[in-house]
Amino acid sequence: MMDYAPYFAERRDAHLRELKEWLSIPSISAQSVHKEDVRRAAEWLADALKRAGLENVEIHPTAGHPIVYADHLHAPGKPTVLIYGHYDVQPVDPLHLWQTPPFEPDIRDNKLYARGATDDKGQLFLHIKAIEAILSTEQALPVNVKFCVEGEEEIASGNLHPFIEAHKDKLAADAVLISDTELLGPDKPAICTGLRGLCSLEVSVRTANTDLHSGTYGGGVPNALHALVSLLDSLHDKRGRVAVDGFYDDVSELTDEMRAEFAKKGIDEEKLKRTLELDALYGEEGYTFAERVGARPTLEINGMYGGFQGEGTKTVIPCEAHAKITCRLVDHQDPQDILDKVERHIRKHTPPGAKVSVVQGEKGRPYTIDPSHPLLRQAGSAYERVYGARPVFTRDGGSIPIVEAFARVLSAPVVLMGFGLPTENLHAPNEHFHLDNFDKGLLTIVEFLKRF
């Protein structure tokens, strides 16, 4: 098999310049002020796919952000691979914690810093360049290729779900290939065989019809923040478990085999504490960190606010307070069922004098694939050849809501072949992508496509 290393080495600077250009477009799907930026990122992607030699490049408008499609179907009798990724990114606040601005990509210490560097523009870019490399070198691809790239992954893929249903035939494939997950660590490749589901809700508490002076009213009226704090504190028990009735009903206990597989990840909890500068890890009693993150459901408060947040003191009794909550789901947990249970708990625990409103949001199911699937073995060999190590099969704590839908609607296995690192601050300030995995990722994808 041909060695593509010199090809990529020669073009490395040009490739990185190109990626930086894409990363400098603030395609934050969650914020309507960036709608135009998201569109620009889609157009940039369509151009890049054309330059790579892909055909039938289309930007499909949706009710939200567009879906970009492209294909190259000139390998008759060969399997078809559908490559999925997303060109939208997470919001960037708190902005003051970024060392360089999130949309001014900067390379330091062989790491590319920018929002979207690893999640997911950087990883998706590897596929475009791997295909461009094979096409321009060999004038043909070893498989048929389709790209389906969305701009709403960070906001739950609301329009991609019906798009897949409506374009089943167009998207038909023998496998779906996604790079939006992680290695275990530098030179420790991993193939993800399970993803947690995700559901979200927003809780608002209202007390009086206006903020009140804490001198005139303090001690005699409900305080929206006190009510919300009491409500939220009731969601977990003292053993770190979610205290919502029936929350664990559809979660099976871990078998000894599964515990053994998690142990193989070899996560050093002491080292993790040092890295994160934590005095203690925290979670459900009776599970290791790997088990908690890989196989247990969660309920997290992602944001909360109410009352006075400015400089100084304001002696006010706030009349409204808000919280954003997401749950990660596993096994047979159904997002709608969990949202209903959490909402029921919230209504039941609302303190006197408070009125609560709940808005349900995203709903993505958990996904798993059998680690013995032949395609995963091929992917494993590709990693081994480039990284010099066989990948571990892991279950990842993250959620890619669309994975379960692809698998179900297209009846195709989904290969989750990630090149990120767990330390790359995705969804947080100073997101980055280690360029060692940029280089190795390009080669691994070429290897995999050729072994397909």
Added chain:
Amino acid sequence: MMDYAPYFAERRDAHLRELKEWLSIPSISAQSVHKEDVRRAAEWLADALKRAGLENVEIHPTAGHPIVYADHLHAPGKPTVLIYGHYDVQPVDPLHLWQTPPFEPDIRDNKLYARGATDDKGQLFLHIKAIEAILSTEQALPVNVKFCVEGEEEIASGNLHPFIEAHKDKLAADAVLISDTELLGPDKPAICTGLRGLCSLEVSVRTANTDLHSGTYGGGVPNALHALVSLLDSLHDKRGRVAVDGFYDDVSELTDEMRAEFAKKGIDEEKLKRTLELDALYGEEGYTFAERVGARPTLEINGMYGGFQGEGTKTVIPCEAHAKITCRLVDHQDPQDILDKVERHIRKHTPPGAKVSVVQGEKGRPYTIDPSHPLLRQAGSAYERVYGARPVFTRDGGSIPIVEAFARVLSAPVVLMGFGLPTENLHAPNEHFHLDNFDKGLLTIVEFLKRF
């Protein structure tokens, strides 16, 4: 005694125009961006005092915002009254809840809407115009008058305390007169004989050294918001009491006499609930609303924030979270002692994996005056003459931290003669001043000065 009603009626429009000019200066003492505005408000006040006929008008710079002094000492053998007030105002957010902008004064329904309309520019303005009226009509005042007006009342009067100590002789007076409190209701005058003390602190929780992705880490690491929520929820028990060890040590139980006096306020709790659109009032078990607010200490969360607050969902585990807390104090509670006790509680209840920092802020002691003091009787007669009703002696839940200092350092009784209404949204959006009490306040002050 001469009737000043025609005098004030004739000048009403001009007086309101003048007051609106002052109210349009955003003198928010808590926000450093408004430092220059606070200075402009002080200069406006100095000019107004000069126009009123006061002498020795001085703007004293301090380490913070200036103190304005003026006097008129041409009544030999007569008592001296020191008039105190403040020209600074509270912050204005949440701005979107204001019906008209806080610094564009607007009269609707005989109410003057603006930040500071009732607290305290509007009320202080009454004294300036009352004195101007007597001076311009009778060319003499019945008493010697001094003004001492600060720009830091809303941020705990940090520089006025040492100023009073350093200028004891200059400020010497037989009584201190303050209009920064409330009537019981329209045509129900009240004289405040007790004020709660105030202390403040800010709590910050830190967990990991960066925000983390809730997929990769969720369920396995501490969440700063969970930790803060648990910490804050521990500050009250299920009976609405502050759960901090020793918090009530220096609070005496209410006597039957005191309960009877509170009952006289005649607060209709059902009506209060309707006015505030509350399903239920809330507070310490075993006390009425009036008792809770007038004679019981509190701990209130005034603001809280952490994590993602924007539009949409962000699956982040926040690494920091913040809360602002104030306590209202009564009886012999010492602000420093209470802050230390609350801080000790917070440190003791910090959940695993969280690091807490506490910054102590304001410290003001509670104040009381004997309701049978002769000056309070005179003030009562002045109200009765204008309002047609004898005032009730009340203990107010609010705090004017400097009152206790004036009384102690100058050895003078402090007469708290307020013209605000409990419904005027002070410290909240849509603060206003009912102009009926603007008109009656002017006459009441003239009456009181003449009876002194």
